[in-house]
Amino acid sequence: ETGVTQSPTHLIKTRGQQVTLRCSSQSGHNTVSWYQQALGQGPQFIFQYYREEENGRGNFPPRFSGLQFPNYSSELNVNALELDDSALYLCASSGGIGSGNTIYFGEGSWLTVV
Amino acid sequence: EDQVTQSPEALRLQEGESSSLNCSYTVSGLRGLFWYRQDPGKGPEFLFTLYSAGEEKEKERLKATLTKKESFLHITAPKPEDSATYLCAVQLYGGATNKLIFGTGTLLAVQP
Numbered sequence: 001e002t003g004v005t006q007s008p009t010h011l012i013k014t015r016g017q018q019v020t021l022r023c024s025s026q027s028g029h030n031t032v033s034w035y036q037q038a039l040g041q042g043p044q045f046i047f048q049y050y051r052e053e054e055n056g057r058g059n060f061p062p063r064f065s066g067l068q069f070p071n072y073s074s075e076l077n078v079n080a081l082e083l084d085d086s087a088l089y090l091c092a093s094s095g096g097i098g099s100g101n102t103i104y105f106g107e108g109s110w111l112t113v114v
Numbered sequence: 115e116d117q118v119t120q121s122p123e124a125l126r127l128q129e130g131e132s133s134s135l136n137c138s139y140t141v142s143g144l145r146g147l148f149w150y151r152q153d154p155g156k157g158p159e160f161l162f163t164l165y166s167a168g169e170e171k172e173k174e175r176l177k178a179t180l181t182k183k184e185s186f187l188h189i190t191a192p193k194p195e196d197s198a199t200y201l202c203a204v205q206l207y208g209g210a211t212n213k214l215i216f217g218t219g220t221l222l223a224v225q226p
Contacts, residue, residue: 047210
């Protein structure tokens with residue numbers, strides 16, 4: 001158990017719809033990032049939040065957006081869903097006192113776009 | 115371009131048959147190299163972080179090593195429960211601290 005919890009675990013959406021995924025970071029971890037993992041691929045970095053601000057972004061379009069809240073939890077929002085957005089979405093956290101540079105992942109949210 | 119390559123893509127071992135997984139990297143400035151284990155349908159489970167050439171870390175049957183160009187994950191006398199995908203990732207200086215660049219993984223199957 002890493003202490004990083006994500007919801008929902010599975011969901012199915014229709015092309016063109018919007019989706020919100022949620023993440024509670026490990027206690028005390030102030031940095032949260034999101035990754036997209038397609039089948040058979042390694043995770044791809046979407047963006048990172050620190051102190052409620054986005055401070056790093058991968059090669060993803062603006063329809064991928066996020067939020068971080070004062071308790072360090074986070075949301076990933078994806079607008080205008082496309083079939084290629086079907087993937088496992090992973091949340092990762094780090095930055096707590098004593099955690100060093102270790103980055104912990106949650107179990108992910110499986111998104112299917114039909 | 116920063117790149118991580120893992121080999122082999124898949125590896126099948128008999129229980130007790132030791133082997134090594136390879137992770138080669140070409141990056142502008144390595145801050146840390148991470149190894150994760152991922153079971154089907156699950157998130158990556160942290161194993162090790164290595165920071166400098168010559169560094170080694172061990173955990174049960176696993177040992178990770180690092181050189182200036184690659185890292186190895188040695189598996190000694192594996193058991194069926196070691197079957198999983200092993201992911202290697204690099205963290206770079208100057209980027210977002212949680213930004214990892216992953217390889218595509220090695221799928222390990224250990225047969226009893």
